[in-house]
Amino acid sequence: MNSHPVAHRYATVNSHKIFYREAGNPALPTIILLHGFPSSSFMYRDLIPALADKFHVIAPDYIGFGQSDAPPASEFAYTFDSLTDHVTGLIDQLGLKSYVLYMQDYGGPVGLRIFTQRPDAVKGLIVQNANAYLEGVGDMPKAIFLPLWEKRGPETEAAALSFLAAGTTQFQYMVGAKNPEAISPDNWTYDQALLDRPGTDAYQLDLLENYKTNVGLYDSWHAAFREHKPKTLIIWGKNDPLFIPAGAEAFKRDLPQAKLVWLDAGHFVLDENTPQVATEIKAMFAAK
Numbered sequence: 372m373n374s375h376p377v378a379h380r381y382a383t384v385n386s387h388k389i390f391y392r393e394a395g396n397p398a399l400p401t402i403i404l405l406h407g408f409p410s411s412s413f414m415y416r417d418l419i420p421a422l423a424d425k426f427h428v429i430a431p432d433y434i435g436f437g438q439s440d441a442p443p444a445s446e447f448a449y450t451f452d453s454l455t456d457h458v459t460g461l462i463d464q465l466g467l468k469s470y471v472l473y474m475q476d477y478g479g480p481v482g483l484r485i486f487t488q489r490p491d492a493v494k495g496l497i498v499q500n501a502n503a504y505l506e507g508v509g510d511m512p513k514a515i516f517l518p519l520w521e522k523r524g525p526e527t528e529a530a531a532l533s534f535l536a537a538g539t540t541q542f543q544y545m546v547g548a549k550n551p552e553a554i555s556p557d558n559w560t561y562d563q564a565l566l567d568r569p570g571t572d573a574y575q576l577d578l579l580e581n582y583k584t585n586v587g588l589y590d591s592w593h594a595a596f597r598e599h600k601p602k603t604l605i606i607w608g609k610n611d612p613l614f615i616p617a618g619a620e621a622f623k624r625d626l627p628q629a630k631l632v633w634l635d636a637g638h639f640v641l642d643e644n645t646p647q648v649a650t651e652i653k654a655m656f657a658a659k
Contacts, residue, residue, distance in 0.1 A: 375423030377416075381438075384460035387447075390438035391431040391461060392416075395423035400494070400658055401467055404430035405458070407476025407501070407639070409540055409562045409575070411437025414475070418641055421649035425657040429470075431461055433481070435574050437565070444574040450581045451477075455484040471495040471656050476614070476638070477578075479503060480585040487588075487595045495602040495656055498622060499648075500614045500638050502585075503592050507618015509611070520583040531579050535572055537563045547610025547637020554642045596625040603629035604655050606648055608636035630655065 377394045392412045402422060404415045412430035419428050432439040433454045434447065447453070458481055462470070469492050474482035479501025486493045502508060508516075515534060519527040533539060541559040548554050565571065596603075603626045607619035622629055632651055634640050641648065 375420050377419050377423075379438075382461055382464050384457045384464065387434055387440040387442070387457065389431055389434070389440070389457055389461050391429055392419055393427075393429055394419050395425075395427040397427045399425060399427045400656060401427040401429060401470040402473055402497075402652070402656070403458075403462070403467075403470050403482075404428065404473045405475070405478030405482045406430070406432070406436070407478055408578075409436075409535070409543075409566055410476075410558070410639075411439075411562070411565070413437060413561055414558070414639065414641060417645045418649060421645055422652060425653050426471075429461075429465065429467070431458055433457065433477070435571070435578075441565075441568065441571065441574070443570045444577050447574070449574040449577040451480045451484065451578070451585060454578075455481050459485060459488070468492060469494050471497060473497040473499065473652075474501040475499045476501055480582070480588075483588070483592045483595075486599075486601065487591060490595060490599045490601075493601060495604070497652060497656075498603065498605045498607075498619070499640060500608055500611050500619075502614050502618045503589060504618050504621035505586060505589065506621055507614050509613050509615045512613055516579060516582065519580055520586075523580055528576055531576055532572060534579065535566050535575055537567075540566065543613065543637075544639050544642075545637070546612060547608055549635045549643055558639070558642070593625045596622075600626070600628070602655065604651060605629055605631040606640065606651060607631065607633055608638060608640040609633045610636060611638040613638050 411432045415430045435441045472482040515530050519531050540563050544558045
């Protein structure tokens with residue numbers, strides 16, 4: 372029996388409904404789990420109870436993802452700034468004053484915006500296949516997104532839309548896995564059901580284009596790393612063709628004290644590696 376049950380909650384932030392998962396004693400150090408694309412807090416369903424004996428754990432769904440509101444692109448500006456504003460709004464509503472940020476994929480640009488806005492509140496960073504350096508971008512995303520960032524039009528949009536296809540979603544979970552049978556099909560079935568909702572492709576395209584604003588912030592993030600020297604754990608699936616190992620190693624330039632742990636995994640690592648990931652996090656961040 373799980374002695375650390377996970378609560379499934381909603382909050383209203385900036386007049387939008389935000390879903391989040393919560394577990395653990397709020398008196399313990401808080402970890403905020405920031406999910407990747409095209410996922411949601413569902414990707415942390417096994418990690419949350421594995422951490423909840425030592426941490427207070429919060430895992431939100433961004434606007435447009437998971438169980439949170441998904442207004443149409445015509446009514447909401449889908450940018451990484453606005454995704455971040457809704458996460459910080461939730462943080463404030465919950466009264467969280469200090470926390471460690473776990474960042475995967477899209478969680479990187481959301482979390483690093485929070486870090487640069489509130490460096491004193493962020494007690495540490497856990498980076499899991501989340502880029503903050505251009506050399507971490509693999510050939511496949513480069514071929515799709517660099518043209519989109521240069522000029523958005525029917526041709527570049529069509530290429531980017533392939534990133535929302537069912538085969539691509541499954542690929543993101545399966546690629547680089549040590550044991551493919553360990554990867555639950557629930558991952559991509561659930562994500563794809565949400566991606567296939569009417570209107571979702573329009574706002575996901577907006578976010579894919581807006582990703583270029585993250586690249587524009589890289590230098591400022593690196594400067595913040597050097598200035599604030601956050602305690603950092605890098606956990607990287609070394610077989611990821613999307614966010615490649617060079618992106619993990621690059622963090623060490625600006626955060627030489629960071630601990631880098633390689634996993635025999637791809638872009639998403641938790642189906643096979645939750646026990647090791649939880650152990651590494653506890654070793655670095657649990658209250659002694």
